[in-house]
Amino acid sequence: MKIAIIGAGFGGLAAAYDLRKAGHEVTVFESANYVGGLASGFKEPHWDWWVEKFYHHWFQSDHSMLGLIRELGWEDKVYFPRPYTVLLHDGRWYPFDSMLRALLFPGLGFGLNKIRFGFIGLFLRLTNNWKALEKFKADEWMTRWAGRTVYEKMWKPLLVGKFGPYYDHVNMAWMWARFKARSTRLGTFEGGFQNFADMFADRLREQGVDIKLGVQVTSIQSETGKGLVIDSGKKEAFDKALVTTSPGLMAKLCPGLPESYLKGLLELKSMGAVVMVLSLKRQLSEQGYYWFNLPKEAGYPFLALVEHTNFIGSEHFGGDHIVYAGDYLEVGHEYFSMTDEQLFARFMSAFKKFNPAFKKDWVKKVWVFKTSYAQPVPLVNHSRNIPAIQTPIEGLYFASMSQVYPWDRGTNFAVEIGRRAARLMQ
Numbered sequence: 001m002k003i004a005i006i007g008a009g010f011g012g013l014a015a016a017y018d019l020r021k022a023g024h025e026v027t028v029f030e031s032a033n034y035v036g037g038l039a040s041g042f043k044e045p046h047w048d049w050w051v052e053k054f055y056h057h058w059f060q061s062d063h064s065m066l067g068l069i070r071e072l073g074w075e076d077k078v079y080f081p082r083p084y085t086v087l088l089h090d091g092r093w094y095p096f097d098s099m100l101r102a103l104l105f106p107g108l109g110f111g112l113n114k115i116r117f118g119f120i121g122l123f124l125r126l127t128n129n130w131k132a133l134e135k136f137k138a139d140e141w142m143t144r145w146a147g148r149t150v151y152e153k154m155w156k157p158l159l160v161g162k163f164g165p166y167y168d169h170v171n172m173a174w175m176w177a178r179f180k181a182r183s184t185r186l187g188t189f190e191g192g193f194q195n196f197a198d199m200f201a202d203r204l205r206e207q208g209v210d211i212k213l214g215v216q217v218t219s220i221q222s223e224t225g226k227g228l229v230i231d232s233g234k235k236e237a238f239d240k241a242l243v244t245t246s247p248g249l250m251a252k253l254c255p256g257l258p259e260s261y262l263k264g265l266l267e268l269k270s271m272g273a274v275v276m277v278l279s280l281k282r283q284l285s286e287q288g289y290y291w292f293n294l295p296k297e298a299g300y301p302f303l304a305l306v307e308h309t310n311f312i313g314s315e316h317f318g319g320d321h322i323v324y325a326g327d328y329l330e331v332g333h334e335y336f337s338m339t340d341e342q343l344f345a346r347f348m349s350a351f352k353k354f355n356p357a358f359k360k361d362w363v364k365k366v367w368v369f370k371t372s373y374a375q376p377v378p379l380v381n382h383s384r385n386i387p388a389i390q391t392p393i394e395g396l397y398f399a400s401m402s403q404v405y406p407w408d409r410g411t412n413f414a415v416e417i418g419r420r421a422a423r424l425m426q
């Protein structure tokens, strides 16, 4: 069969790999000039490694991704350091990325709250019944079972940070997935995610996949006798096609989809993200912390501060220290229309809180990345709203971050859904 894939993110690349292995003629259309999608990176001339535009790491539970890397023979290029994630309490930072660390966290006192916290964590780790949990809002379930103090101290800031105005609508299965699929060691690929994506694309090309970069698909139409006609400036017919864009873009590309499927796509909610990356002359967190979780009510202008070079050594970046400051936001938020200079001025105001010695002249260079599709929002009973991978148009398939539920989005699940779609297409 002649198969088209729209998007060279990890979902599209993984699908291309399996479809080509099964003997199909595969063309990947990618509007950007590079592969890797949301996990892509950038590089300064004096850096050996790429930096992801949006902070990225893997968990040891990312079996689809780690399994694919094993199949490709690149296991020796995966690293799992043990960086530190910290949480704010009474103006101080405390490591908070394992059950033990959580139990030692002073923010919950040492009585009943600790027991409830431990019990809920254990229950969520042990149960597989996420379907029962998706009927409840995380806000209500957590307040009831973990108690108001534990919920407001630990979990509410996370929900507010990630989902803004939707925080009290997100279902409990999302929270369950966070407990299930996490590890304290965090992983990356030698050279960064972009290096992995480039190596993967090269392997696909060697195997005969045609990857067209800088080619935007503008419509996909089913035509009798021809199959699926893909318009990318030039029209070409394919037997089957897989789209890996956001649901909104899918709806625009394929207006011929039946009303009910289109409505399903357009009703899905998601948050965007704005992330600033800075290269600094000096280390910001002298304690060597990697990830700072920042409760919105503490007044920081962003949700997370991530010192990448406390995860991957600054020697890979010519001695530069790389820091991310980012937030999940609705697309109408002012950060989406602010200039890079305005954002820089806004974000800088908080940097001294991570190191009182910080000075503006530590900053060598600043980059800002924005995406309108960063984090799907799973509402109550969300499993009923997931668009099927196989669309009602014959030969047309759709696989996006919004369909990996009950898992939260991630490159691991992009690989999983890309490979699942490839199986369905054969």
Ligand SMILES: Cc1cc2nc3c(=O)[nH]c(=O)nc-3n(C[C@H](O)[C@H](O)[C@H](O)COP(=O)(O)OP(=O)(O)OC[C@H]3O[C@@H](n4cnc5c(N)ncnc54)[C@H](O)[C@@H]3O)c2cc1C
Residues within 6 Å of the ligand: 006, 007, 008, 009, 010, 011, 012, 029, 030, 031, 032, 035, 036, 037, 038, 039, 054, 055, 056, 057, 058, 215, 216, 217, 218, 244, 245, 246, 249, 273, 275, 326, 371, 373, 374, 375, 399, 400, 401, 409, 410, 411, 412, 414
């Ligand atoms: C802020 C942030 C942090 C994240 N952190 C992590 C993390 O720590 N670990 C992790 O594993 N994952 C993380 N993720 C999620 C991860 O990036 C995604 O789950 C994954 O990259 C999605 O892959 P995909 O192939 O489904 O989609 P995408 O990567 O979005 O790929 C879709 C591709 O389609 C292309 N495209 C769109 N429209 C067209 C068109 N009309 N024609 C041709 N091409 C088109 C796009 O350019 C893009 O390359 C994070 C994401 C964000 C935003």
